[in-house]
Amino acid sequence: MNQWTLRGATTAYAVEVPEHGRWAALVAWGPHAVTDGPSTVAPVGTEHFLPRADVEPLEYAVRGVRYTSPTELVVSGPDGSDELRPVFVGATQTAAQAGADGCGSLELTFVDPLRSLRLVLHYRMPSGLDVVERWVSIHNDGSDSLTLHQHDSAAFVIPTVNGAHLRYLSGEWNSEFQQAAITLPRGRFTVDSRQGITGHSFSPFLSVADADDPTGTTWGVQLAWTGSWRLSADVDTTGQTRIQAGRAPSSLGLSLAPGASWVSPVAVGACSSEGPDGLARAFHAYQRTFARGLPQKVVYNSWFATEFDVRADHQLELARKAVRAGVETFVVDDGWFTGRTDDASGLGDWEVDPAAFPHGLGGFIADLKEVGLGFGLWVEPESVSPGSDLAAMHPEWILGTEGREPLLVRNQLLLDLSRDDVADWIWETLDRLLSSYEISYLKWDANRPRLDAGDLRARDLDGGVVTNLYKILDRLRTDHPNVIVEGCAGGGARVDLGMAARVDTLWPSDNTAPLDRLKIQRGFLSGYSPHLMSSWVTDAAGTHDGRERSLDFRFHVAMAGGLGIGADLSQWTDDQLAVAARHVAQYREIRDVVAQGNVYWLSEGPTVGLQYVRPTRSVVFLWDTGDTSVRGTLPTRPRRIPLQGLDATKNYRVGDEVHPGSYLLQVGIPDPRDSATDSNCLVVETLD
Structure with a gap:
C-alpha cells in the first residue's frame, strides 16, 4: 500500500492507493492529529449488494470502477461504452519545504490500457496554509476520439457520522450572498450555475460540519471557475459526506481528440477546528496569496450621481467635492463613450464621446490630477449593443446559435469570447485605453448571463470563453501592473476563486443600502477575503430593509471592505462632507488591518460586531441594526x-481607555445600543 500526507499549518490531508491499484482513497483530512491513528473515513464491515468501490472513500470515482454511488468522471469511446478501469502506475511528490513533514504537491497517475486514457490526480497544499488544491488532467494517448460526459475537478470526503450540516450562499440580483443552511441526514444537495457565469443565485462554495456539532470542525470546498459550475453534497449510509466540485457537464459532452489533453479547474478544500468562521479565515489566508500588494485607494464612482448623463464639467464638480471627502481615485462609470445615451446603445464602440469630454479624456484626467485625484474607468468589453458600429462590422462575432436569433438580455448581446479574434480585439481595446490615458483603476463589468449555445462544432463554449477571459485578465496584470482591476457582474455574479486570483477587488452587489448590505457582506466574508470586498457609501434606500441608518453607519459598513463613495455628492451638505472626511481619514489609517487582518464575527443579534485582528492592532466595527426597542429611563446594566483574537496576557488601548486582553476577551467593549450612535469603529492597539 502506498500512502502520502500533505501537511498544512494546522491540518493534514492523507491519501493512499491500495495494493490492487484500482483507485486512490482518502485516509484522513482534518486537524493534524487525525493522521496519527486509524482512518476516520475508512468503512468497517462487509458491503452487501454493492461493489467495494461504492462504499470506499474514493478520491476520484470513475464510471466503470464505481457504479451506484456518485462518480466524478464518465467517458465514452466510439463503441458507446462509458466504462473505464484505470490502474495506478506511479506517483510524483515534492516536499513543501526543506525539512517539512509530508509533501507540498502530489500527482497520482492511473492508466486505462483499453481506452489508452491517462488520468492524473493533482494535489497541492501551499506552505503555511490550511487548504488543499485539487484538479485532474485527462490525456487521450490512443487513436480514437473520446467524449467526457462528466468531468469534475475533485471529490472531497468528510466524516459526518450524524448527518451533514451544510452551509451555502444563495440569492438573486440585489440580494447576493445570503447565508443559508440545511441538515442532510442522507441524500443529495446541489448548488450550481448554468448561466455561463458564476451567477447571482449561488456561490461556488459549500461548507460541511457534523449535524450534531454544526459549530465544531468545519470543512469547505470552493471552485476556481467563472463559467457554468456545479457543487454537490451526497450523504451515504456509512456516515460520510462527499462533495463533488467541477464544471457543469454539457449535453454534448467534451470531445477529447487523439493525443489531446484536458485539465479541469482547481477545486480548493479547507478545514478548520474553529468552526465556520475559522473556515472563512482559512479561505481568506489563501486568497490573500493572490494579492499584488497594490495600495487600496478610496474611490469615488459617479454612476449614482449621473447615470448616463456624463459631462466633464459636472464630473469635475463631483470630483472637487470628492477631494473634500478624502477620496483618492475618481471613477467615471457607464456613459463616457460614443452613442451611450441609455442601456440599449453604444456597447462595443469604445471611443471617448467628444460631447461628454470636449477637451478629450486626457484633458479631463489632467484636471483631476490638478485637484489631486487619480482616474478610473468603467468598461463592459464582452457585450455589444445591437445597433453599435461593432455589431454592424462584425456580425459573426456575436454569440448565437446558427439559424436562430441571438438572445437579447438587458438590451445587449454578447461577443463570442471563445473566438481568438474576439479575445484579441478585447485585449487591443483595453490595452489602447490603458496605454493612451493615465488610468489607474479599471472597473470591468458583465451585465448579462451567457445563454446562447454558440457554434455547436466548437463543443466547449464554456471552456473557450473562460480560458480567453483569464488570458486577458492575466495579461492586464503583466502589461499594466499598476492598474487596479475591479470585477463586477451586475453586482456579485462573478465572485469565485478564478476571479479572485485575477482581479484586485470584487463588487458583491448593486445593493448599497446599509442594512441590506450588512447582510450581503456577512455572507461574502464567510467565503471571500475582505481585501476583495468593494463597498460604497451611497444614499440608497433599502431594497429589503429600508429603515434609516446614520451616515456613520453607512460609512462603517463600507469601511469593512474596500471603501468607496457612490453618492451624489453635489447634493451633500458641508456637514455631510465633513463626516465623510473624518471617516475616510480613519479608514486610511486602518485599511491595512481591514485588508490583512484575521476576521472574527463578534455578535449577530440586534448588534452586529466584526473584528479584524493583526499582531499589534485590531479594528472593531459594531452596528446597531435597530432590531430591538430603545431602553427606558430606569436604571439598568451596561x-x-x-x-x-487578542492576547490575554497583554494590555490594549481602546480609545482613551486601557484594558487587559483578558478583560476584553471576557467582558469586552460597550454595545452601541447604550450610546447615542448606531455604530462604532474602534481601534484596539497593543501596548506591550
Missing part, C-alpha cells in the same frame, strides 16, 4: 461585546 451591555458589552466580548472581543476575540
Whole structure:
C-alpha cells in the first residue's frame, strides 16, 4: 500500500492507493492529529449488494470502477461504452519545504490500457496554509476520439457520522450572498450555475460540519471557475459526506481528440477546528496569496450621481467635492463613450464621446490630477449593443446559435469570447485605453448571463470563453501592473476563486443600502477575503430593509471592505462632507488591518460586531441594526461585546481607555445600543 500526507499549518490531508491499484482513497483530512491513528473515513464491515468501490472513500470515482454511488468522471469511446478501469502506475511528490513533514504537491497517475486514457490526480497544499488544491488532467494517448460526459475537478470526503450540516450562499440580483443552511441526514444537495457565469443565485462554495456539532470542525470546498459550475453534497449510509466540485457537464459532452489533453479547474478544500468562521479565515489566508500588494485607494464612482448623463464639467464638480471627502481615485462609470445615451446603445464602440469630454479624456484626467485625484474607468468589453458600429462590422462575432436569433438580455448581446479574434480585439481595446490615458483603476463589468449555445462544432463554449477571459485578465496584470482591476457582474455574479486570483477587488452587489448590505457582506466574508470586498457609501434606500441608518453607519459598513463613495455628492451638505472626511481619514489609517487582518464575527443579534485582528492592532466595527426597542429611563446594566483574537496576557488601548486582553476577551467593549450612535469603529492597539 502506498500512502502520502500533505501537511498544512494546522491540518493534514492523507491519501493512499491500495495494493490492487484500482483507485486512490482518502485516509484522513482534518486537524493534524487525525493522521496519527486509524482512518476516520475508512468503512468497517462487509458491503452487501454493492461493489467495494461504492462504499470506499474514493478520491476520484470513475464510471466503470464505481457504479451506484456518485462518480466524478464518465467517458465514452466510439463503441458507446462509458466504462473505464484505470490502474495506478506511479506517483510524483515534492516536499513543501526543506525539512517539512509530508509533501507540498502530489500527482497520482492511473492508466486505462483499453481506452489508452491517462488520468492524473493533482494535489497541492501551499506552505503555511490550511487548504488543499485539487484538479485532474485527462490525456487521450490512443487513436480514437473520446467524449467526457462528466468531468469534475475533485471529490472531497468528510466524516459526518450524524448527518451533514451544510452551509451555502444563495440569492438573486440585489440580494447576493445570503447565508443559508440545511441538515442532510442522507441524500443529495446541489448548488450550481448554468448561466455561463458564476451567477447571482449561488456561490461556488459549500461548507460541511457534523449535524450534531454544526459549530465544531468545519470543512469547505470552493471552485476556481467563472463559467457554468456545479457543487454537490451526497450523504451515504456509512456516515460520510462527499462533495463533488467541477464544471457543469454539457449535453454534448467534451470531445477529447487523439493525443489531446484536458485539465479541469482547481477545486480548493479547507478545514478548520474553529468552526465556520475559522473556515472563512482559512479561505481568506489563501486568497490573500493572490494579492499584488497594490495600495487600496478610496474611490469615488459617479454612476449614482449621473447615470448616463456624463459631462466633464459636472464630473469635475463631483470630483472637487470628492477631494473634500478624502477620496483618492475618481471613477467615471457607464456613459463616457460614443452613442451611450441609455442601456440599449453604444456597447462595443469604445471611443471617448467628444460631447461628454470636449477637451478629450486626457484633458479631463489632467484636471483631476490638478485637484489631486487619480482616474478610473468603467468598461463592459464582452457585450455589444445591437445597433453599435461593432455589431454592424462584425456580425459573426456575436454569440448565437446558427439559424436562430441571438438572445437579447438587458438590451445587449454578447461577443463570442471563445473566438481568438474576439479575445484579441478585447485585449487591443483595453490595452489602447490603458496605454493612451493615465488610468489607474479599471472597473470591468458583465451585465448579462451567457445563454446562447454558440457554434455547436466548437463543443466547449464554456471552456473557450473562460480560458480567453483569464488570458486577458492575466495579461492586464503583466502589461499594466499598476492598474487596479475591479470585477463586477451586475453586482456579485462573478465572485469565485478564478476571479479572485485575477482581479484586485470584487463588487458583491448593486445593493448599497446599509442594512441590506450588512447582510450581503456577512455572507461574502464567510467565503471571500475582505481585501476583495468593494463597498460604497451611497444614499440608497433599502431594497429589503429600508429603515434609516446614520451616515456613520453607512460609512462603517463600507469601511469593512474596500471603501468607496457612490453618492451624489453635489447634493451633500458641508456637514455631510465633513463626516465623510473624518471617516475616510480613519479608514486610511486602518485599511491595512481591514485588508490583512484575521476576521472574527463578534455578535449577530440586534448588534452586529466584526473584528479584524493583526499582531499589534485590531479594528472593531459594531452596528446597531435597530432590531430591538430603545431602553427606558430606569436604571439598568451596561451591555458589552466580548472581543476575540487578542492576547490575554497583554494590555490594549481602546480609545482613551486601557484594558487587559483578558478583560476584553471576557467582558469586552460597550454595545452601541447604550450610546447615542448606531455604530462604532474602534481601534484596539497593543501596548506591550
